[in-house]
Amino acid sequence: MNLTNMPSYLSRPLTFLGLLLLSHACYSAYEHSTLLTISPQSSSLKPTATFSLPPSASLPLDISLETILSVIMICAGLVVGAEELKPITWRAWAGKVERENGGVGPFQGLEDRLGFVDIRAKRKEFADWVRDQDSDGKR
Amino acid sequence: MPTERELAISPIVQESVQHNTRVVSNIRSLTASLFGVASGILGLESYAGFAFYLIGTFFVSVLIWAFLAKGKQGEYFQGPLSELWAGDVLGGGMSFVLTWTLFYGLVRA
Missing domain, CATH: 1.10.287 (Helix Hairpins)
Incomplete structure (x- = not known):
């Protein structure tokens, strides 16, 4: 050890x-x-x-x-x-936060902008939801 | 100290700097009074006591360097020499002298 x-x-x-x-x-x-x-x-x-x-x-x-x-x-x-030390450089600190929070880091606000939206994934999500609603209605 | 340009390229998180300084100064103030107790029990006098304190402080610095900073002191301290190795040594010296004299008097009443 x-x-x-x-x-x-x-x-x-x-x-x-x-x-x-x-x-x-x-x-x-x-x-x-x-x-x-x-x-x-x-x-x-x-x-x-x-x-x-x-x-x-x-x-x-x-x-x-x-x-x-x-x-x-x-x-x-x-x-x-004692408490753990925190890295002082922004990139090391932000990377650590992102790893610990499962991909949500201090730069989330930048990544949530409209230009970064995955439009195909959203469309597929919506289509799945509509299909679900339809099958529920028929039953 | 890093230049303006270096700071712009790799910014510093002020919150982390404060957190690290606080951790080190907590450990320092606790161990300083502990060394005072020990040197009072050992019955050290004058220069021997201060030498004991300096050696003990250095030992604690090595422990922090190995256990908390994992050997990468530049990643956690802006100025490792002043923040880790010499941080709060004089401030802890006051509480060292306090408990040193107290325990010297208690043990050798």
């Missing part, structure tokens, strides 16, 4: 999962920072094993990785779920 054709229904779950991971990482970082501020003297609990973290201990690698991964996921989810 081509990666750039990721279906847009993946966008919501991806963004949601990313937000979940991000909030978890945020809470983990908060817990980690409070762990550093608690000293054994101020705590009422007597720690069985004394551990000492350096006061400048940086964020653990797994929290950093989780944060970065979640940011990448949310970005991808937002971009994939």
